[in-house]
Amino acid sequence: MARTPTTHDAFNAVAEPKRRQLIQALGAQELSVNEIVELLNWNQPSVSKHLGVLKQVGLVEERRVGRQRLYRVNAERLKPIFDWVTPFEKYWNESFERLDMVLEEMKKGETK
Amino acid sequence: MARTPTTHDAFNAVAEPKRRQLIQALGAQELSVNEIVELLNWNQPSVSKHLGVLKQVGLVEERRVGRQRLYRVNAERLKPIFDWVTPFEKYWNESFERLDMVLEEMKKGETK
DNA sequence: TTGACACATTCCAATATGGGAATATAATAG
DNA sequence: CTATTATATTCCCATATTGGAATGTGTCAA
Numbered sequence: 001m002a003r004t005p006t007t008h009d010a011f012n013a014v015a016e017p018k019r020r021q022l023i024q025a026l027g028a029q030e031l032s033v034n035e036i037v038e039l040l041n042w043n044q045p046s047v048s049k050h051l052g053v054l055k056q057v058g059l060v061e062e063r064r065v066g067r068q069r070l071y072r073v074n075a076e077r078l079k080p081i082f083d084w085v086t087p088f089e090k091y092w093n094e095s096f097e098r099l100d101m102v103l104e105e106m107k108k109g110e111t112k
Numbered sequence: 113m114a115r116t117p118t119t120h121d122a123f124n125a126v127a128e129p130k131r132r133q134l135i136q137a138l139g140a141q142e143l144s145v146n147e148i149v150e151l152l153n154w155n156q157p158s159v160s161k162h163l164g165v166l167k168q169v170g171l172v173e174e175r176r177v178g179r180q181r182l183y184r185v186n187a188e189r190l191k192p193i194f195d196w197v198t199p200f201e202k203y204w205n206e207s208f209e210r211l212d213m214v215l216e217e218m219k220k221g222e223t224k
Numbered sequence: 225t226t227g228a229c230a231c232a233t234t235c236c237a238a239t240a241t242g243g244g245a246a247t248a249t250a251a252t253a254g
Numbered sequence: 255c256t257a258t259t260a261t262a263t264t265c266c267c268a269t270a271t272t273g274g275a276a277t278g279t280g281t282c283a284a
Contacts, residue, residue, distance in 0.1 A: 002269035003115070003241040004128060015127040016116060016272085020196060028203075033231055046273070048232055067230045067281045075203035082197045084132060089194055091140075091187035114239035115271040128242085145261055158243070160262055179251045179260045 007056040010077050011084075014059070018042075019050050023059065023073055030063070030072040119168040122189050123196075126171070130154075131162050135171065135185055142175070142184040 006012045014020055025031075025039055036047050051071055054060040058077045063070045118124045126132055137143075137151055148159050163183055166172040170189045175182045 001242055002267095003118070003271080005270065006115075011129075011132075012127045015124045017123075018272095020123070034229095043274080044231070045233080045275085049272085052232080069231065073200075073203075075200040078197050078200045079204055081193065082201055085190050085194045085197065088185075088187040088190045091185075092191055113272050114237095115241080117240065118242095130242090146259095155244080156261070157245085157263080161242080164262080176251095181261065 006053050010057055010059060010081055013053055013057045014078075014081065016050070016053075018046075019054060022047070022050050022054065026060065026071060026073045028073070030070045032068040032070055034068075036071070118165050122169055122171060122193055125165055125169045126190075126193065128162070128165075130158075131166060134159070134162055134166065138172065138183060138185045140185070142182045144180040144182055146180075148183070 004012050006016065014023070021040065022036070025036065031039070033044065033047055033051070036042075036051075037044050040047070051060060051062075055062060055071075058074055060071045061074050063072070116124050118128065126135070133152065134148070137148065143151070145156065145159055145163070148154075148163075149156050152159070163172060163174075167174060167183075170186055172183045173186050175184070
């Protein structure tokens with residue numbers, strides 16, 4: 001078999017840096033394809049293709065208005081990523097806390 | 113060009129479901145390759161190969177003890193993923209709050 | 225109907241992938 | 255030194271991918 005297709009889930013869709021950029025650029029607002037083209041300075045087929053992948057995994061939704069298509073982020077589809085990664089947060093937080101303690105101890109040592 | 117290599121960053125490494133499973137299985141504990149083989153019931157080369165990818169992006173670290181190699185998760189490398197996805201949390205949380213409010217209203221309606 | 229605009233799709237090439245099977249390497253025991 | 259254990263690497267294949275260029279489709283305006 002080959003690599004998991006990009007359209008398989010949010011993890012794979014978002015692995016591509018440009019698609020992360022696209023989702024961020026879109027953010028909370030609704031934008032037309034041409035607005036995205038201008039905002040990111042990519043060429044139009046590239047934007048359409050990336051939007052296509054994101055749409056297939058439900059990360060963006062499309063709304064047709066005249067000859068425009070307005071896209072918006074469907075953030076809920078990012079939840080599986082959030083849920084998977086969040087449990088690991090404590091590890092680097094713990095490290096930071098320990099580092100803070102060490103730095104605290106060093107300060108005390110200095111002033112003595 | 114082709115797709116971004118799996119060894120390019122944590123996002124790509126973790127896009128593969130098996131590697132997510134591997135990281136979770138490893139969790140906080142240090143395990144040898146054979147322990148992982150038994151735990152996950154994969155064949156040995158598969159485990160080694162996936163560990164290789166994770167090691168290249170720094171998601172796991174290796175420690176040699178005799179003829180064993182003990183692997184552990186380096187959770188900090190997951191932080192970029194956490195940082196990227198966290199800002200979107202508010203969107204689905206907002207939805208949940210709204211849903212809670214709706215349900216609350218429905219309850220009140222029922223008991224009246 | 226014709227043109228112009230907004231966007232999507234197709235075709236191409238180069239490249240990487242993950243799985244299975246086989247084989248190589250390293251370390252220890254005897 | 256040899257056998258064995260623990261792990262890594264190589265080879266092969268089928269399959270997707272991204273970007274660029276070209277082309278197709280749908281909608282509005284005159």
